[in-house]
Each structure stands twice: as structure tokens, then as C-alpha cells.
Amino acid sequence: MLFTLVLGGARSGKSAFAQAAAEARAAQTGGRLVMVATAQAFDSEMAERIARHRDDRGSAWTTVEAPLDLAGALDGLGADDVVVIDCLTLWLSNLMLDDRDVLTAAAQLVESVGRFEGALWLVSNEVGLGIVPDNALARRFRDEAGRLHQTLARAADAVTLVMAGLTLRLK
Amino acid sequence: MLFTLVLGGARSGKSAFAQAAAEARAAQTGGRLVMVATAQAFDSEMAERIARHRDDRGSAWTTVEAPLDLAGALDGLGADDVVVIDCLTLWLSNLMLDDRDVLTAAAQLVESVGRFEGALWLVSNEVGLGIVPDNALARRFRDEAGRLHQTLARAADAVTLVMAGLTLRLK
Amino acid sequence: MLFTLVLGGARSGKSAFAQAAAEARAAQTGGRLVMVATAQAFDSEMAERIARHRDDRGSAWTTVEAPLDLAGALDGLGADDVVVIDCLTLWLSNLMLDDRDVLTAAAQLVESVGRFEGALWLVSNEVGLGIVPDNALARRFRDEAGRLHQTLARAADAVTLVMAGLTLRLK
Numbered sequence: 001m002l003f004t005l006v007l008g009g010a011r012s013g014k015s016a017f018a019q020a021a022a023e024a025r026a027a028q029t030g031g032r033l034v035m036v037a038t039a040q041a042f043d044s045e046m047a048e049r050i051a052r053h054r055d056d057r058g059s060a061w062t063t064v065e066a067p068l069d070l071a072g073a074l075d076g077l078g079a080d081d082v083v084v085i086d087c088l089t090l091w092l093s094n095l096m097l098d099d100r101d102v103l104t105a106a107a108q109l110v111e112s113v114g115r116f117e118g119a120l121w122l123v124s125n126e127v128g129l130g131i132v133p134d135n136a137l138a139r140r141f142r143d144e145a146g147r148l149h150q151t152l153a154r155a156a157d158a159v160t161l162v163m164a165g166l167t168l169r170l171k
Numbered sequence: 172m173l174f175t176l177v178l179g180g181a182r183s184g185k186s187a188f189a190q191a192a193a194e195a196r197a198a199q200t201g202g203r204l205v206m207v208a209t210a211q212a213f214d215s216e217m218a219e220r221i222a223r224h225r226d227d228r229g230s231a232w233t234t235v236e237a238p239l240d241l242a243g244a245l246d247g248l249g250a251d252d253v254v255v256i257d258c259l260t261l262w263l264s265n266l267m268l269d270d271r272d273v274l275t276a277a278a279q280l281v282e283s284v285g286r287f288e289g290a291l292w293l294v295s296n297e298v299g300l301g302i303v304p305d306n307a308l309a310r311r312f313r314d315e316a317g318r319l320h321q322t323l324a325r326a327a328d329a330v331t332l333v334m335a336g337l338t339l340r341l342k
Numbered sequence: 343m344l345f346t347l348v349l350g351g352a353r354s355g356k357s358a359f360a361q362a363a364a365e366a367r368a369a370q371t372g373g374r375l376v377m378v379a380t381a382q383a384f385d386s387e388m389a390e391r392i393a394r395h396r397d398d399r400g401s402a403w404t405t406v407e408a409p410l411d412l413a414g415a416l417d418g419l420g421a422d423d424v425v426v427i428d429c430l431t432l433w434l435s436n437l438m439l440d441d442r443d444v445l446t447a448a449a450q451l452v453e454s455v456g457r458f459e460g461a462l463w464l465v466s467n468e469v470g471l472g473i474v475p476d477n478a479l480a481r482r483f484r485d486e487a488g489r490l491h492q493t494l495a496r497a498a499d500a501v502t503l504v505m506a507g508l509t510l511r512l513k
Contacts, residue, residue: 007335009300009470011488126334128180129351130301130472131309138473146182146335153335161334163468163503164349164488164495166512170337178506180471297505299351301472302480317353317506324506332505341508 002119005156007126007149013165018084018121019057025119026060031082033061036074038091040067067094071105071112079117088124088152089145096137102144110155124149126161173290176327178297178320184336189255189292190228196290197231202253204232207245209262211238238265242276242283250288259295259323260316267308273315281326295320297332344461347498347513349468349491355507360426360463361399367461368402373424375403378416380433382409409436413447413454421459430466430494431487438479444486452497466491468503 004021008014019035026033035057041047054063066073070091077083085091095105113120128146133139153159159171175192179185190206197204206228212218225234237244241262248254256262266276284291297320298313324330330342346363350356361377368375377399383389396405408415412433419425427433437444455462470488475481495501501513 005335009468009488010474010484011492012470013488013492126180126471127473128183128471129297129299131298131304131313132181133473134306135476142181142473146180146184149335150182150184153337159335159337163512164347164491164501166495166501168339168510168512170334170339176506297351299354300468300470302469302475302484303352305477313352317351317355320505321353321355321507324508330506330508339510341505341510 001117001157003113003116003156004121004158004160005149005152006121006123006160006162007170008123008162009126009129012162014123014125014162015084015086016165017160017162017167018086018123022082022084022119022121023060026082029080029082029119031080031118034077034081034083035061035063036066036070036077036083036085037063038067038070038085038087038094039065040094067091068098068100071108074109074112074116074120077116077118081118083116083118084121084123086123088122088148089127092144092148093141096141096144102148106148106151110151113152113155122152122156124152172288173329174284174287174327175292175329175331176320176323177292177294177331177333178341179294179333180297183333185294185296185333186255186257187336188331188333188338189257189294193253193255193290193292194231197253200251200253200290202251202289205248205252205254206232206234207237207241207248207254207256208234209238209241209256209258209265210236211265238262239269239271239276242279245280245283245287245291248287248289252289254287254289255292255294257294259293259319260298263316263319264312267312267315273319277319277322281322284323284326293323293327295323343459343499345455345458345498346463346500346502347491347494348463348465348502348504349512350465350504351468351471354504356465356467356504357426357428358507359502359504359509360428360465364424364426364461364463365402368424371422371424371461373422373460376419376423376425377403377405378408378412378419378425378427379405380409380412380427380429380436381407382436409433410440410442410447413450416451416454416458416462419458419460423460425458425460426463426465428465430464430490431469434487434490435483438483438486444490448490448493452493455494455497464494464498466494
């Protein structure tokens with residue numbers, strides 16, 4: 001198992017970095033490229049965006065949609081799979097909108113990541129470096145995201161911050 | 172004197188890092204562990220949170236409350252003390268709510284830090300990497316925080332950025 | 343040509359870093375110091391601030407104002423010029439307020455930077471590390487800024503992140 005946590009801001013190039021790293025890995029090992037997408041198509045604009053992302057990745061990638069049950073989706077993948085989960089903050093947002101217990105879901109994800117035998121890049125937005133939001137839900141969201149990042153960073157083999165398409169290794 | 176400025180986003184693990192570093196230092200030197208807390212209990216929720224933090228730290232720590240007079244609190248501590256100030260952004264917020272002159276208070280703090288003969292970790296939120304806030308007070312706050320960080324970073328022996336519980340040495 | 347992209351949060355010291363680097367370069371090469379300012383004086387407060395910045399820089403600097411046509415301004419400068427463009431995010435904001443096509447303007451800027459034969463420091467605000475803004479225009483702005491940073495970082499000889507007045511080399 002190789003687990004890399006990829007953190008970055010909006011449009012920092014974090015997804016492109018994770019995909020390129022996974023593609024390089026799959027080229028070496030011959031493993032199957034799997035994108036675990038957490039986005040949900042609430043409207044046609046979002047549906048279009050999801051379809052465009054899928055087209056951009058090309059036919060080498062298998063897409064698994066997991067807006068809520070990320071642990072279950074990962075449990076369904078195997079040792080030969082080269083996986084990108086994109087992105088964790090969208091998943092967290094889906095959990096909160098669906099009134100799920102974030103702590104339990106996070107613990108299940110960490111366990112599933114621990115069990116997973118393939119190679120994994122987990123992409124997440126770093127959202128905690130701005131002004132405290134006025135909105136209570138946004139404050140809770142950034143607290144949950146920060147805690148989740150700490151937990152996952154402890155479990156990760158590598159943690160990379162992406163900024164302006166460039167990488168900074170944190171672990 | 173050893174002065175470390177610890178910067179990080181919300182729930183980045185900056186306080187835990189500062190406390191662990193101070194505990195390691197105190198274990199070596201036998202110094203007294205002092206937490207200078209800037210939080211103010213405006214309501215019962217906040218009072219509970221402050222009490223919980225105090226319990227979490229355990230009996231090895233002495234707590235000094237200094238919501239406004241941080242320089243005075245630090246002047247009251249000695250060469251054998253191993254001190255964490257947590258956090259600077261809350262102090263800045265207290266100053267602004269109380270209509271104090273931030274520039275004067277900041278200058279007094281920097282002087283006090285310069286006089287202090289013990290070991291000091293000063294924890295602060297990095298808040299300047301998001302979108303410009305709509306709110307004029309929030310804009311002023313992040314400008315003051317940025318200036319304060321620059322001033323303190325110049326005076327510091329070490330500056331560490333904490334992200335996802337991991338550290339990046341800036342100085 | 344030497345092109346450095348300087349990223350940083352609000353009041354991080356990014357402008358001071360770029361100016362000091364340019365002044366050191368000009369002292370070596372004898373080149374002319376040119377500040378390409380993107381700020382627009384919409385009101386007297388802003389006009390005052392622009393004038394104060396100009397005074398702060400001192401008489402060694404020539405100031406060129408380029409709120410919109412940054413590529414044109416850069417094309418007007420030569421191989422002996424030591425240039426700071428400050429800042430890119432304000433320019434992006436000006437383009438959006440003026441309903442210009444950002445993609446075209448960005449492509450023109452990148453081409454102009456490629457043609458430029460002097461030394462260039464381009465200063466920009468990193469704005470993508472906070473909570474997703476409520477405001478659609480702010481969301482678009484941070485997306486455009488992120489994409490622009492990636493494009494410029496690819497073209498840059500060096501990319502430096504400034505935090506609390508300290509620098510972290512990303513490229």
C-alpha cells in the first residue's frame with residue numbers, strides 16, 4: 001500500500017498532480033486506473049462538469065462515484081488498483097448536507113484506507129487559511145476538514161501541498 | 172531566550188505542536204509549563220470550551236489568562252518558564268473589539284518578547300490566504316494580523332508553519 | 343530574462359520582498375528600476391494610497407501604471423530594465439470589473455513575459471486557501487487567479503511563496 005494525501009487550494013493543480021502521479025504509477029505496475037469521484041450532480045451544470053472531467057481523463061480511467069460511502073467504494077478496490085479519490089472536501093460537504101455523523105464516517109474512511117492494498121492518492125482542499133467565516137456551517141466545515149486532514153496525514157506515507165501547480169512535500 | 176512563532180490555519184494542529192514542543196523542552200530543563208491563554212469567556216459555550224482545553228492540557232500546565240495585556244503577562248514570567256501563548260489572532264481580535272491601539276499593543280508585545288528570558292512558543296492563525304473579505308473589519312483584521320506576523324517573525328529564532336499536523340520550517 | 347513569480351497572502355511581505363530583490367539586482371547590473379502598478383484610483387482614499395506607495399519606493403523607481411494593458415506595458419520595457427509588476431490579482435480584478443476576456447488577456451501577458459528581456463518579479467496574492475466564497479464573482483475570481491498562477495509558474499524561472507516576511511522557494 002502506498003497512500004499519498006494531496007492538499008491544495010482552489011485551482012492549485014492538485015487534481016492534475018494526483019492524476020499524473022497515478023498514471024506514472026500505473027504505467028510502471030500495469031495496474032488499473034480508478035477515479036473515485038465524490039461530486040454529486042444536483043443540477044445540469046454540475047452533471048455537465050462531471051461528464052467533462054470524465055472525458056478529460058480519457059478512457060484509461062475507470063470512474064467510481066462515491067458521494068457518501070467512500071469507505072465502501074475503497075473496500076471494493078484491490079491491490080492492483082491505482083486510485084485517486086477526488087475530492088475529500090466535497091465528500092465532507094456531502095456528509096454534512098446529508099446530516100451524517102462526520103466523525104464515524106471519517107473513522108470508517110481511515111480504517112478502509114488502512115486496509116486498502118493498492119496505491120492511493122487522496123485529494124483535498126486546504127480551506128483553513130482565510131478569515132474565520134461568518135457562517136456557522138462554514139466554520140464547522142473548516143474545523144471538520146482540518147481535523148480530517150490531520151488524521152489522514154498521520155496515516156499517509158506522503159503528504160504533498162500543491163500551489164500554482166508546484167509541489168511542496170510536507171511528509 | 173528561545174522564541175518560536177507557530178503559524179497555521181484552522182485546526183491545523185498548531186496548538187498541539189506548540190504544546191508538545193514546550194513539554195519536550197520542560198522535560199529537559201525542568202522548567203515550569205505556562206499557557207498564556209488569550210480566549211475570553213463571553214458566553215457559557217466559550218467558558219466550557221476554555222475549561223475543556225485546560226483539562227486537556229493536564230495538571231502539568233499553569234494557565235495565565237491574558238485577553239488584552241499580553242505584554243504584562245509575559246513580563247510576569249521568568250527565565251525558567253516554558254511558555255506557550257495561544258493564540259495571537261484571538262488577542263488581536265480582543266484588542267480590536269475593545270478599541271485598543273493595535274500598533275502600540277504590538278510594539279509593547281515585541282518589546283516584552285525581547286525582554287523575556289525563558290522559552291516561548293507563540294501560536295497564531297494565518298488568515299491572509301483566502302479571498303479579500305467583504306467586511307471592512309475583517310479586512311482590517313487580516314491586515315493587522317499580517318503585519319504582526321511579519322514583525323514577530325523578524326524577532327523570532329524560529330518560525331514554523333503547521334499544516335495537517337505537519338510542520339514546515341520557514342525560519 | 344529572469345522571471346520570478348512571487349506569491350503570498352495579504353500583508354505577507356511579498357511586495358517588499360520583490361522590491362528588495364529588484365533593488366539588489368539593479369545595484370548589480372545598473373539597470374533601471376521600474377514598478378508596473380496595476381492599482382486604479384477609483385476614489386481619493388485609493389489615490390492617496392497609490393501616492394504613498396510611490397513615495398515609499400523613493401526616487402530610484404520609475405512607475406508605470408497599467409491597470410488593464412499589462413502586456414502592452416511590459417512590451418514597452420527593455421533588456422536593461424529591472425521590473426516589478428504589483429500586483430497580478432488587482433489586475434485580474436480590474437479585467438473582470440471591465441468585462442474583459444481573462445483568458446485572452448492572460449495569454450497575452452504570458453507571451454509578453456516570454457518576450458521580455460529584462461529581469462521581472464511578478465507579485466500576486468494567493469487567494470485559494472480559504473472557505474469557498476458565497477459570492478459567485480469571488481468564486482470565479484479565485485478560479486481565474488489559480489489558473490493564472492499555474493500558467494505563470496510554468497513559465498517562471500523561480501516561484502517564491504512569502505509568509506510572515508519569510509520566503510519559501512517553490513521552484
